[in-house]
Amino acid sequence: MRRVAWLALVLAACTRPADERALQELAIGQAESPDARVAVGGALAAVRELADRRLVLRSQAPVLDIELVVKGDASAGEWEITIANALPDATLAVNGMTYTRDPGEHPTLARFHVPLTPGPHALRLAPPDAGIEASYRVAAMADIQDALPEVDEVFAAINAVPDLRFVVAMGDITQRAEVEEFDLFDQQLAILQIPFFTTLGNHELWGPPERYFERYGRASFQFDFKGAAFTFVDSGDAVLDPIVEGWLDDWLATARDRTHVFLTHFPPIDPVGIRYGAMRNTTDAHRLLSRLAAGAVDLTLYGHIHTYAQFENAGIPAYISGGGGAQPMRGDGIDRHFLVIELGPAGIGPVEVQRVDD
Amino acid sequence: MHRVAIACALVMAVAAPARANTAYIPPCAEEPETKTCMVKVEPPPCDPAVEIAGTPICPYFDTAPQSVRVVSRPLALAAGIVPGIVARGLGSYLRGNRVAAKRLALAGGAGLGLMLAGGLPLGISRGNAWTIEPFAPMLITGAGLFFGTWVFDLWGTAGGRRTLPEPRAITPWSLEIGAIGHADPYRTRLLGTAHARVVLDGRFEIGAGGWFDAGGDGQQLNLEANVRLLGAAPTGAVIADGSRLWIRTTARRRAEAVDAVDIWTGEISVAGRYDMVRLAPSLDGAFFEVSTGIGLERVTYATDAVDHGSLLLGGFAWGFYLRDRGELTAFYEHRRDQLAGGIWAGRAAGFIGSVGGTLDLRVVGPWAVRGEIEFGSAWVGSLALRYQGGAR
Secondary structure (H helix, E strand, C coil): CHHHHHHHHHHHHHCCCCHHHHHHHCCCCEEECCCEEEEEHHHCEEEEEEECCEEEEEECCCCEEEEEEECCHHHCEEEEEEEECCCCCCEEEECCEEECCCCCCCCCEEEEEEEECCEEEEEEEECCCCCCCCCEEEEEECCCHHHHHHHHHHHHHHHCCCCEEEEEECCCCCCCCCHHHHHHHHHHHCCCCCCEEECCCHHHHHCCCHHHHHHHCCCCEEEEECCEEEEEECCCCCCCCHHHHHHHHHHHHHCCCCEEEEEECCCCCCCCHHHCCCCCCHHHHHHHHHHHHHCCCCEEEECCCCCEEEEEECCEEEEEECCCCCCCCCCCCCCCEEEEEEEECCEEEEEEEEECCC | CHHHHHHHHHHHHHHCCCCCCCCCCCECCCCCCCCCEEEEECCCCCCCCEEECCEEECCCCCCCCEEEEECCHHHHHHHHHCCCCCCCCHHHHHCCCHHHHHHHHHHHHHHHHHHHHHHHHHHHHCCCHHHHHHHHHHHHHHHHHHHHHHHHHHHHHCCHHHHCCCCECCCCEEEEEEEEEEECCCCEEEEEEEEEEEEECCCEEEEEEEEEECCCCEEEEEEEEEEEEEECCCCCCECCCCCEEEEEEEEEEEEECCCCEEEEEEEEEEEEEEEHHHCCHHHCCEEEEEEEEEEEEEEEECCCCEEEEEEEEEEEEEEEEECCCEEEEEEEECCCCCCCCCCCCHHHCCCCCEEEEEEEEEEECCEEEEEEEEECCCEEEEEEEEEECCCC
């Protein structure tokens, strides 16, 4: 009987490769040291360091709400709080008092020196206009992979587009999830003048997923900015794990009355059906689309296919933008590119394709 | 490069005659199992012969009887497994079945060629929509043929024809009821199935069937119309050659209440079976199946939104006759819209379909059972009881 149960467990695991990865995400966004304890609301940041009155976060959202508990008098005093991948105009409010960042740093690196007493502190990283519901523009891209050495050209092209607040990405930032590739990606990000919020793709799973989680945070998460919600989900194994589906149901309910953008790496359905460049079970794909439609999602963004495609799925406008440079599709009339999306509380505005190569 | 050299040396060591060994190799009194001996090999009869300028030309490579050294079955089988995975037909060659060996090698080469001919355009274009047809079906068919020749060589080397295979023609009609167990990461359920089919005028087959969720959450109905182009008439009788070619059309409706989708599919495909005895007598009892086709899909969501899409149908199977009692097959299915979906293939996630096996067995008289297991993104196991017409 024990053998049968073990066999059933092994067989079940073969159909559910992402469950452990989903559970790993639950630990992201929080940390504890002898000095302090930190928890980031919505787990929207990776905690890279918490020690010796230093807190280093890597943000996955334009606005962060952080609870920092300073343990004891020995840990009180001036704290250095560094948040990477922040909006250039973001400031830090600590218990209602606003602090400006140290000058001379990269536009997306926000470093603050803040006096903290023992006990809990509410920190909020946000730009001045975070609470104003109004239209703004973002860039969207995916599939960098083996084009990492040249992605600075894509980032330079993004920099040249005025008024972009941040970049949202649909995964496959590396080819083999090697440490050296992640290092190179971080180096190339220095070219980009605005933050880069991303989920993971199947290529990030060529190595241990911890390499992604420790650097960038969660792969499935949601944030809200100026009246529009962005929901990223992990589809790296060409399906959504039931745990992620459960999170998605909550996020769909939360964002139902807002402009809502859904991002994931694998398109549920390939617009060229016979190609099967999509999720590996169309039943699961239809179920996902059914959820998105019922949740009144306004826009879906995908990667994985190294081309540009505009279509509808379940009545929702959809774009595949796999133009980060990875082995571009031949004969499709487009090479490296990204999308520029205008959105706001009133809905989705124009979505334009920006070509990097003429 | 050194790995290639080692592999070649291994092949030569197994296949090369023992020139330095001058020991007497006895003739085989009967087919050897554990001994190496000499056997006289007669080429198969020329049926039908190809005539060129009135001279019959047999499509074989060795036209004269010859004595060949036959390696023991276990050793030949081991060679057929490795390095036979590279040198197709090696097991058959070592067992003295030179015709089978050469034809398997050619067929394997053809399969590899099809894989390259299909895969290269897909790879070079990075999946451009214009390269999917016909190159994806070529890749699938080539893979089935390339890997199948390895499997069939092992069958022939192991002496599979000693099981006295007797293929049967398709039965003229059948009624089937059964159950399907469906387990995926989201749900586990038991489905009831039913299917009925009848062949009209010996060539046209119509059928209807489907499955339903006992809890009422899902159901599927299929209507089928098929045409037999080649192959034995559907009598259910034992036949010499189970090879056949059919055109299949299906209209399908699937509704899933929990998923809130209603899916209509129309599809057409060509499906064929090739009995390997046509390739060489030593391969009797094995068969290769391949199918390819296309479908159109209409999906309606609870919000009344509608999606239209296309499906690439295709797959292959390697099968073996179980005397006159039934068939055992292992298969690959490329479509993703069935219960099983596609395999989690790691780095190739999304591009691979499902795999499985089927056992179809006559029990007594008109009664038969069919069991199937399929694995993709879900486990699907089915068991059905069938009552069928035709010869007993």
